[in-house]
Ligand SMILES: NC(=O)C1=CN([C@@H]2O[C@H](COP(=O)(O)OP(=O)(O)OC[C@H]3O[C@@H](n4cnc5c(N)ncnc54)[C@H](OP(=O)(O)O)[C@@H]3O)[C@@H](O)[C@H]2O)[C@@H](O)CC1
Ligand SMILES: Nc1ncnc2c1ncn2[C@@H]1O[C@H](COP(=O)(O)OP(=O)(O)O)[C@@H](O)[C@H]1O
């Protein structure tokens with residue numbers, strides 16, 4: 001399980017943090033000893049006496065391998081080692097010199113029940129050479145348990161992109177801090193369980209994994225308006241807006257109004273209905289000063305009326321949550337439109353919607369951050385690796401949420417839940433982080449084969465864990 005609130009640093013930031021530790025008087029060798037000791041400890045815990053094969057690459061990831069091999073051997077484990085090349089001058093070379101056990105070349109390596117991957121870590125700069133990738137994948141396949149040091153070799157530390165990493169890694173031991181590669185893209189799938197080894201390297205960053213929010217119980221003087229009024233705008237597919245409205249209610253908003261022109265079906269009686277048929281009706285309604293936040297987009301449609309609704313919502317000087325069709329309507333003009341808003345805006349695109357709105361290069365974090373700065377909006381870039389980014393550089397990341405969320409309507413639920421957090425807890429990343437946490441927790445509580453309607457029923461249970 002990924003620790004909550006854990007810092008996430010790039011390879012360059014990790015190297016800078018490492019340099020600061022050296023500058024404080026710690027030697028390179030002693031830092032490598034700490035890293036190798038952490039690897040040896042975790043490997044021993046999972047190996048439970050089985051023979052171990054350790055792969056050592058040419059850089060410092062390989063250096064960690066030599067330390068771990070020595071410590072495991074000293075502790076009585078049956079260890080053999082494969083070196084893929086001469087170790088680089090410096091600590092890795094010195095640690096290599098201290099290893100006196102059996103060593104073979106990669107192509108002569110025999111599979112063993114426990115495999116430790118110390119080929120490459122944060123220094124992976126290009127795809128694994130094909131022959132090496134094939135042997136590595138085969139050793140991994142034949143092992144009963146595989147642990148990767150810092151990162152699986154073949155995962156890009158900063159993007160999570162696939163540079164030839166094998167399947168079947170059980171545990172990745174992140175050294176010092178999480179890297180984006182543990183949480184994004186293919187890295188999220190290939191790391192297995194990510195454990196964090198504290199090797200006493202202070203890191204400073206504004207990127208963290210999502211934490212559980214603290215939610216206040218309403219006070220003696222709370223009333224429905226003080227707890228926040230959310231207006232959800234209906235469109236062509238009214239079910240989506242209703243999901244968002246119900247999620248806003250379950251998420252703790254004091255008052256939720258569903259504005260639209262559809263006949264009222266079954267639904268919570270506490271949900272207030274307001275008739276809105278035209279963009280003029282909508283503008284008039286949104287002028288109501290009780291409204292604290294507007295949700296537009298779930299099931300909105302993409303016709304002319306939808307466009308007019310979008311303009312009306314943009315003109316309202318209120319916090320605005322845009323999702324689904326509203327984002328598709330914005331399209332490539334999104335940043336130009338969004339940056340004109342004076343009131344805060346949150347947008348909740350999935351990757352398809354995001355790619356239609358923003359260009360950008362780099363990792364999902366880099367692209368989401370750049371888009372947030374350009375659009376001056378907080379972005380919840382959804383998916384198995386959900387990235388929240390704010391214009392000033394704050395990032396929150398939730399990986400390892402329930403895969404059962406990949407079903408229609410769960411995004412609508414998130415939009416409503418976000419609106420409820422916006423009216424209760426204000427600006428920027430905080431409400432988005434709270435909404436994403438509650439959404440993920442509700443999904444866990446709902447269990448397998450959840451449907452979006454049931455997810456809403458579990459939001460209060462998730463909230464009860466935050467009081
Ligand atoms: N930061 C910390 O706090 C601590 C870091 N520590 C450890 O150091 C690790 C980072 O070490 P690192 O910088 O030496 O890089 P590493 O991952 O060993 O690889 C570099 C070597 O691989 C080579 N190479 C790259 N790609 C390749 C490819 N596809 N195919 C073939 N070769 C390739 C590259 O060659 P080059 O690109 O220079 O030609 C170079 O020789 C980090 O992950 C952690 O385990 C701990 O010891 C202590 C605390
Ligand atoms: N494979 C997955 N693992 C974890 N969460 C997922 C996965 N796929 C989708 N989700 C989450 O489910 C929600 C789906 O939202 P969205 O794509 O907008 O669906 P819809 O438009 O049908 O409501 C998002 O919160 C997203 O992060």
Ligand SMILES: [K+]
Nearest residue numbers: 117120151153
């Ligand atoms: K590795």
